[in-house]
Amino acid sequence: MLMQFFSLKTRIILGEGSLSYIKSVAKKHSRVLIFSSKSMRVHGFLNEAMNYVEDAEAEVEAIIGVPAEPSYEYVESIMPKIREFQPDLIIALGGGSVIDVAKAVKVFYDAPELKFEEVAFISRFEKPKPIPKLKTPLIAIPSTSGAGSEVSAASVLKKGDIKYNLVSFEIAPEFAILDPRLPRTMPKEVARNSGLDVLVHGIEAYTTTAATPFSDAVAIKAIKLVYKWLPLSVQRDEKARENVHYAATMAGIAFLNARLGLCHSLSHKAAWIAPHGLLNAIFLPYVMEFNMRSEYARKRYAEIARELGFNTAQELVEVIKEFNEMLGVPKLSELVSEDEFLSKLDEMSEKAYHDPLINFNPVEPSAEEIKELYKRAFYGE
């Protein structure tokens, strides 16, 4: 028997001005905590959000400016303030890091007895303790179009130098508000890098071993939208920004269910080199060529190719390379020196080999093959 699942916990609210939905939710609550990026404050959206909460006659407090790569130490440092305020609703207004922090805060606020190391994990060879039922609802309002954190069940946090994952449907947001006014504030580079991440989410989710016809449907739609609209979105076209924003959440729904693969394992462990989406875009063609030893992966890539108006898996690889070139994606060797790259290669390869997402890749690579892939990407072979 083969039994598969597809779930979406999050209610999605979308459209121009949909930020005002905050008021409808806040009406049922009395103390609302908002995490906001500095950029959302500067562009006036934090103020607007706080006004909706006040209109709903709830008390509001804001924590502004979350570190770019948030750590558990940071979460711990803000917990006393949060426990004192005692929110009964949490709102995250910003990029993936802001949403990830809010998710982690929800865990340790609702279940203070939990120890970080018991519930967080780094390797596919260990099994963390499950996160218990949590009560404080979370509204995620993404200002960038990429990470999919507004629907996903994961939060990535550093402790020391190590990146851990918290994964549970308990931390998937109750609501995701997709107001296209917010991503229109993204600088061009952020729009490009996060949009490239969406493309990789779609392609990887479509080709994992956990893909279902349901995750396929959203993955394909996301891929088609990004392929068509990302170049215009980078040029600040308003309609394009909106379409890529929705595509990001669709791809998030796809990978929440179908998970991701080797490309993300490689980019996660190379995060010290460049932004996440950019690394994914660089690694993707190499990972696809590697995965093509699997008949399943070849068939799936060819299906994507046909959806985009091409024919074969190999053609799709070429299309991806051209897309990267058109968007000005640099070579890996332009982002890091050979000496530095080689000095960290063994460590990166070993860590990537342990990455939990390898379990869903259509081909299981050896640690040696992972190292080869990193090298090919660096030397552009």
Ligand SMILES: [Fe+2]
């Ligand atoms: Fe990603």
